[in-house]
Amino acid sequence: MSSSSSSSSSAPAAGSRRPLCLIPGPVEMSASVLKAHSTPATAHTDPVFVEAFGQVIEKLRTVVGTETAQPFVIAGSGTLGWDQTAANLVEAGEEVLVLSNGYFGEGLADCMEAYGAQVTRLRAEIGNRQPLAQVAQALRAKKHKIVTVSQVDTSTGVLGDVKGVCDLVREHSPETLVVVDGVCATAAERLYFDAWGVDVLVTASQKALGCPPGISVVVASQRALRVLAERRTPVAAYYVSWARWQPIMQAYEARAVKYFATPCVQTIFALNTALSELLSDGMEAVFAAHERTSARVKAAVAAWGLQTVAVSGEVSATAMTAVWLPETIQASDLLPKLKARGVVAAGGILAGHAQRYFRLGHMGITATQDNGFVDIMLAAAAEALAECGHSAAAASAPAPPRRSASPPRL
Ligand SMILES: Cc1ncc(COP(=O)(O)O)c(C=O)c1O
Incomplete structure (x- = not known):
């Protein structure tokens, strides 16, 4: 799709032994992003860096579709965004409703509790998301300061209904x-x-943004910042305090320097390049490319006679796919066979089910560039499954579900 497509791809040369990293993050990166990441030591006060940081803040607004919200670009991983949110917005005893579709929903709930929230966990059955009627009921039942929704729970590949939840909250x-x-x-x-x-x-650099790990990206609305300003108690954290970081973000956006803690200079250069690549095509084209790629992967899973963990197309992520394995195959049997064919995939991470499914990531340049990664991934998976003794023909009428008739709740 991309004008910057195959020529800037970091595809291993034919015959190269480097396997493709096709887990649900970290993801494969373009050659331009890798180059931007390997710049020499640069002061965080250098005008070249100041310009790059300012651009990152501006471009992030475009990527997520906001004019007025405040991006925070802070060294750390995705989890740091959970801490930022909880530390700044939650006061002890306040109610938080967590819509949990898997491992990461549970982690976010644990993080909220660590900052004193009273958490209600609305758990979906494995592979599904909460019916909106249930969410509406929970929202009406008591006043919640926050509701959280995982747009994709990486443990299951289930897509949360962000728009649906936003509409319910308004109502x-x-x-x-x-x-x-x-x-x-x-x-x-x-x-x-x-x-x-x-x-x-809350997001992070190493997934569909197409960068190395190392940056926690959080975008906070002006409404959220007002809630922070109106807290009754001070924020009991230092590094993650938005009041300390906001002037830094505002300074860099105004192409000026202000110091609170050293930014990850090279990763911010890389992020600036990655954001330019996304925006050169436009986000609608980026989303459409992910949808096309995901449809190919889901069709391949069906052709293998297997089922996705996500129970329907409506609740399936386009960034990744989690696939139930046949009874006879463990994830730990399959993954080395995939790797031998040049593809690193991931096993399961749901407690009690880790061996029963595997996960493929197909976001970032794997979806947006014409690099053949998806062909390699699907061919490797088909061959590895066959080497494990799986026959699509035998499985296809009907595919053996690995879920029990009434699937366990998370
Ligand atoms: C949905 C989701 N939330 C949070 C995290 C935590 O991010 P990190 O591992 O970068 O700290 C992950 C990691 O994979 C994730 O997939």
Whole structure:
């Protein structure tokens, strides 16, 4: 799709032994991003860096669809965004509703509790998301300061209904802040921050943004920042305090320097390049490329006679796919066979089910560039499954579900 496509891809040369990293993040990166990441030591006060940082803040607004929200670009991983959100917005005893579709929903709930929140976990059955009627009921049942939704829970490949939740909040509980975990979604799954009414989007550099790990990206609405300003108690954290970071972000955006803690200079250079690549095509084209790629992968899974963990197309992520394995195959049997064919995939991470499924990441340049990664991934998976003794023909009528008739709740 991209004008910057195959020529800037970091595809291993034919015969290269480097396997493709096709897990649901970190992801493969373009050659230009890798080059930007390997710049020599540069002061965080250098005008070249100041310009790059300013551009990153501006471009992030475009990527997520906001004009007025404040991006925070801070050294750390995606988890740091959970801490930022909880430390700044939660006061002890406040109610938080967590829509949990897997491992990462549970982690976000644990993080909220660590900052004193009273958390209600609305858990979906494995592979599904909460019916909106259930969310509406929970929102009406008591006043929640925050509702969280994982746009993609990377443990299951289930797509949260961010727009649906935003609409419900407006209708039933307009003061509740909508916090979205977009770590495995941002720049792959459609999200329109202002139009939908998102308050906080938490993401990270190493997934569909197409960068190395190392940057926690959080975008906070002006409404969320007002809630922070109106706290009764001080923020009991230092590094993650938005009051300390906002002047830094504002300074760099005004192409000036202000110091609080050293920014990760090279990763910010890389992020600036990655964001330019995304925006050169435009986000609608980026989303459409992820949708096309995902449809190919889901069709391949069906052709293998297997089922995705996500129970329907409506609740399936486009950034990744989690696939139930036949009874006879463990993830630990399959993954080395995939790697021998040049593809690093991931096993399961749901407690009690880790061996029963595997996960493929197909976000970032794997989806947006014409590099053949998806062909390599699908061919390797088909061959590795066959080497494990799986026969698509035998499985296809009907595919053996690995879920029990009434699947366990998370
Ligand atoms: C949905 C989701 N949230 C949060 C995280 C945590 O991010 P990190 O591992 O970068 O700290 C991940 C990591 O994969 C994730 O997939």
